Amino acid sequence: VGAMTMTDLERYKDKVSALPKNVDHLCRYQGFWYKQGFWYQSKADFSVEAIMAAQDDFHAQPTDIFLASHPKTGTTWLKALSFAILNRTKFKTMRGSSPTHPLLTVSPHDCVPFIDCESFLTNPSYANGLLATHIPYTSLPKSIINTDCRIVYICRDPKDVLISSWHFLNKLNDEVSTPITLVDAFEVFSRGMSPGGSYWDHVIGYYKASLERPSKVLLLKYEELKNDPEKEVKKLAKFLGKPFTEEEEFDGSVQKIIELCSFENLREVSNDGKQTSKVLSDSPFFRKGVVGDSINYLTPEMIQTLDKITKEKFDGLDISF
Ligand code: A3P
DSSP states (O other): OOOOOOOOGGGGHHHHHTSOBOTTSOEEETTEEEBOTTSTTOOSTTBHHHHHHHHHHOOOOTTOEEEEEOTTSSHHHHHHHHHHHHTTTTSOSSTTOSSOOGGGTSOHHHHSOBTTSHHHHHSOOOSTTEEEEOOOGGGSOHHHHHTTOEEEEEEOOHHHHHHHHHHHHHHHTTTTSOOOOHHHHHHHHHTTOSTTOOHHHHHHHHHHHHHHOTTTEEEEEHHHHHHOHHHHHHHHHHHTTOOOOHHHHHTTHHHHHHHHTSHHHHHHHHHHTTTTOSTTTTOTTOSOOOSSGGGGTSOHHHHHHHHHHHHHHTTTSSOOO
16 A cells, blocks of 8 residues: 555545535535535545545555445445455355355455545555445546556446435434435435435446446446346456356356355344444345335336436436346
């Protein structure tokens, strides 16, 4: 890691106070909306200050690999799969084998840190150069692009992202405030004013990068991973520079990784590990893990509106959900 001296996010106070704000006290920075790290009871993770600090202080190495995503699109799953693929010779995926696979005891978030997290910025820990971020492509720390690092981006149907975020935020805010109504969450999300939003613009940034630099930016879709995990995991392994050998494909290595990283398995580990993992207490990262759950919550009008935005935003782009 290059020099990372930053510990104090408060140095951005003046810069942040000068930014445009919306009614939810989110601020607009480089075209996207973010929470302020020092707003009432807000955490500094993925706050505008954390992003500014990452931009100023994070220096990527050419061999670093970044897992990028908008929140609630399958970040945890992508972390687990990538970690398991890259470390498959070091750790066996079976329970009871030795040494114990980290994914059988700790959260994928403990295996792959976010660079826009306060704890990482304060004390950067580099486990084999695999890192994650929620920062939009156009706001990534310059060195990530300049040193040509590989980036895997995962995206997901906006309707499911909204429902997943809505549940997540209410779960996190459980004890501190009244729940956010779905109508409010829908309004904010569809106007592109949710944290990290506009979601559509977040996707477009990485989508365009994947066209311009296909050998460096890989776009995955949550739905495709669900639908054909074997195909997508092989694609991911190849992109990460660790393709499965014929022998591995034959001996079921791909399937074992898919199994290890399955929703059921990771959730079970997170429930068992409540005492040891800070990140996963009460598993807010594992809710249902299915495609299309939004249909159970959104009104037909909401669905129509979101699909219309998606169609308009992605007009002329080869991307759909
Ligand atoms: P739902 O809320 O729709 O269930 P993120 O990791 O980016 O925060 O995304 C969380 C979403 O991914 C949640 O979606 C969660 O349940 C789902 N998820 C987490 N782990 C998963 C896995 N191993 N397989 C499939 N989906 C998973």
